[in-house]
Amino acid sequence: MRTESRGLGEAIRAARxxxxxxxxxxxxxxxxxxxxxxxxxxxxxxxxxxxxxxMMELLDFSxxxxxxxxxxxxxxxxxxxSEAETEALSRLAEVMRRER
Numbered sequence: 001m002r003t004e005s006r007g008l009g010e011a012i013r014a015a016r017x018x019x020x021x022x023x024x025x026x027x028x029x030x031x032x033x034x035x036x037x038x039x040x041x042x043x044x045x046x047x048x049x050x051x052x053x054x055m056m057e058l059l060d061f062s063x064x065x066x067x068x069x070x071x072x073x074x075x076x077x078x079x080x081x082s083e084a085e086t087e088a089l090s091r092l093a094e095v096m097r098r099e100r
Contacts, residue, residue, distance in 0.1 A: 008046065012055060023041070
């Protein structure tokens with residue numbers, strides 16, 4: 001369990017840095033104290049579910065990235081798309097992965 005929470009804290013920190021935010025700036029956006037955020041990033045505390053969803057939206061990262069941080073391929077749901085649309089989406093995702 002400790003490893004999982006450490007992964008969560010590291011994922012939050014990495015996403016914050018990718019967005020170019022300081023702990024203070026993100027804490028202000030989330031309406032929490034910088035100490036609270038620091039404790040989450042260092043895995044001393046876990047965010048509440050609503051706070052986690054707010055962070056995911058602000059930092060543009062997904063549940064998959066949190067639950068499976070080592071997974072290099074995300075999940076794309078194509079239910080309701082035609083075969084041609086699904087193929088086009090797959091090609092676009094591949095191009096975007098290469099550019100990362």
